[in-house]
Amino acid sequence: MKTFAVILAMSLAGILYATPAQAAVGAPNDPNIAFHGRWDTTDPAAVVPKFAGAYFITGFTGTRVSLKQRNAIDLYYSIDGGTDVYLQNKSGTVGLTPSALPAGNHTLRVSYRVVAGSYHGDAVFQGLILDSGARTIAPARPSRLFEFIGDSITVGTTSSRNALTAYGWLTGEKLGAAHTQIAEGGACLVSAADGCTGMADRFLRTSPVAGSPLWDFTKYQADAVVINLGTNDVGHGVSTTTFQTVYTQLLRDVRARYPRAAILALQTFTKRYAAQTQAAVTATGDANTFYIATDGWIPAGGLTDNVHPNDAGHQAIAARLAPLLEAKTAAATALCPTPATTSVRAAAxxxxxxxxxxxxxxxxxxxxxxxxxxxxxxxxxxxxxxxxxxxxxxxxxxxxxxxxxxxxxxxxxxxxxxxxxxxxxxxxxxxxxxxxxxxxxxxxxxxxxxxxxxxxxxxxxxxxxxxxxxxxxxxxxxxxxxxxxxxxxxxxxxxxxxxxxxxxxxxxxxxxxxxxxxxxxxxxxxxxxxxxxxxxxxxxxxxxxxxxxxxxxxxxxxxxxxxxxxxxxxxxxxxxxxxxxx
The missing domain is CATH 3.40.50.1110 (SGNH hydrolase)
Structure with missing residues (x-):
């Protein structure tokens, strides 16, 4: 029962931990490495992130740490909560400590760079290399996870560090929560006839690729889901009626997968399909699903073009969104409290x-x-x-x-x-x-x-x-x-x-x-x-x-x-x- 309670607590915290069975120290299936977001862990020796903003965190002892990468990739890493360091075109053994660290316990966070939602290189993590005799340490577990569903705006396209400077990442960091961005550059809500990626479908899947395996939602539970979709559908012939119908179904799909989450449907910053987004929220009749008007969220000078926020724009969005998430998740928790870890599992x-x-x-x-x-x-x-x-x-x-x-x-x-x-x-x-x-x-x-x-x-x-x-x-x-x-x-x-x-x-x-x-x-x-x-x-x-x-x-x-x-x-x-x- 104690083991089950620990596993359930990890799941409710929104973290995907590797399977502990006989894992080598620093291997991708090392149980002390916490993967946030949607990762393909089919191969225990080589795990792959599938959506923008996925990252992993671990603790380790010793003075040095290196990554093992299959082929060339751009990535960001942070040690002991420091500023993210950007490395380009790295493969094989990738040293992350050009100077030795003080002896003791440390933390590491790694995120691979995305461009319009696709990883810039071969994002295949094959493990860590530590000092002789060093070990990994389970990292602190955030008590909440926020999921952000969207298009290139949610990816962070045109911001300085893409996913890491996007409003979803910034909001999660601001609130001390785990976070993941289920987003693709150029994506629509609706799977359009001309091939536009439909996030209503991809939300249910492991990756943005059409027909990819369905995601296993038992791997983590989100405490809040923020949806920002509709900017691109108008250019792909999606009618207002179809948009509203599919948005309503997406909201219901999100609720079915995350029964206790607060769901925030953002008015697109371009105000496209705003009425239909609001109507979809109303149609669900769900007390924990909210339409969020975003008028005035992006300040003057906050765009790099007519659509995409720059760093200042994303920071402004996060500043408006963070207090809303705090309030809505608190309300959702009051209405749908997390079940006790000792509850009896339903009969199969x-x-x-x-x-x-x-x-x-x-x-x-x-x-x-x-x-x-x-x-x-x-x-x-x-x-x-x-x-x-x-x-x-x-x-x-x-x-x-x-x-x-x-x-x-x-x-x-x-x-x-x-x-x-x-x-x-x-x-x-x-x-x-x-x-x-x-x-x-x-x-x-x-x-x-x-x-x-x-x-x-x-x-x-x-x-x-x-x-x-x-x-x-x-x-x-x-x-x-x-x-x-x-x-x-x-x-x-x-x-x-x-x-x-x-x-x-x-x-x-x-x-x-x-x-x-x-x-x-x-x-x-x-x-x-x-x-x-x-x-x-x-x-x-x-x-x-x-x-x-x-x-x-x-x-x-x-x-x-x-x-x-x-x-x-x-x-x-x-x-x-x-x-x-x-």
């Missing part, structure tokens, strides 16, 4: 998923991606998702794979022979334990007039009921889901297009389980995103970013938004699985 559960291609995992590519493939990142590590959805299946062919014949009986239903369940369903039931969840979504292929996929309405309801009762017998908690809508336009309005809606609701009522009306929620989302009118071209614009080259299947970005509709329903309908959401 598995979410089982039965459905068709709109739910399934991608098969060898990124499209189609079912919403079930994007479900797990919304939850804590206590939830495991087992996605058993298979493309092209009706509820009957999913249940009786290979046993549904091409012949109809007198009632017009496909004959099942032999009448035995598929190995898929029996394996699912065998793996299911008490407290698990089963999400069931069919109804897209079931309307086929021909066997084997054809299922009539009464039979459809009967089969859903049978699945529910089988799961209940295992102590699991079923949730029925109406079929997600395709994109069908009636002029400028998206309209519903699926059957089996009534049958799904009736099955839920008959078996006393919750039903999520994903059909209605998805149609509402398409209208919010203004995906209509559409001329049948599913390859470009907002529709192309959401759907594959058809009107039914999803790109990963679309699948993630559909999964988000399910998580919203969990909260709104008080389905207990919501307690596991990040």
């Amino acid at each position: 559960v598995t979410v089982w998923m039965a459905g068709d291609s709109t739910m399934m995992n991608p098969q060898g590519g990124v499209c189609p991606a079912g919403w079930g493939s994007q479900f797990a990142p919304y939850f804590t590590s206590d939830v495991t998702v087992q996605n058993k959805a298979v493309g092209g299946r009706s509820v009957q062919t999913w249940l009786y794979e290979g046993n549904v014949t091409g012949t109809k009986d007198a009632a017009g239903e496909c004959v099942v022979s032999p009448n035995t369940y598929s190995s898929r369903w029996t394996a699912t039931l065998d793996g299911m334990k008490s407290g698990d969840y089963l999400f069931i979504q069919f109804g897209i292929n079931d309307g086929d007039s021909a066997c084997p996929r054809h299922v009539g309405g009464a039979r459809y309801q009967q089969l859903l009921g049978a699945m529910v009762q089988a799961a209940k017998a295992k102590g699991a908690k079923p949730v029925l889901v109406t079929p997600v809508a395709a994109i069908t336009c009636s002029g400028s309005t998206a309209v519903g297009n699926r059957g089996f809606l009534t049958e799904t609701r009736n099955a839920a009522t008959a078996t006393s389980v919750p039903v999520i009306d994903l059909h209605a929620r998805s149609v509402a989302l398409y209208n919010t995103l203004k995906l209509c009118p559409n001329n049948g071209d599913y390859t470009a614009g907002a529709v192309g970013a959401f759907f594959c080259n058809d009107h039914t299947h999803f790109e990963i970005a679309g699948a993630r938004q559909i999964a988000g509709l399910i998580t919203t329903a969990l909260r709104e309908q008080n389905i207990p699985l919501a307690s596991y959401l990040r």
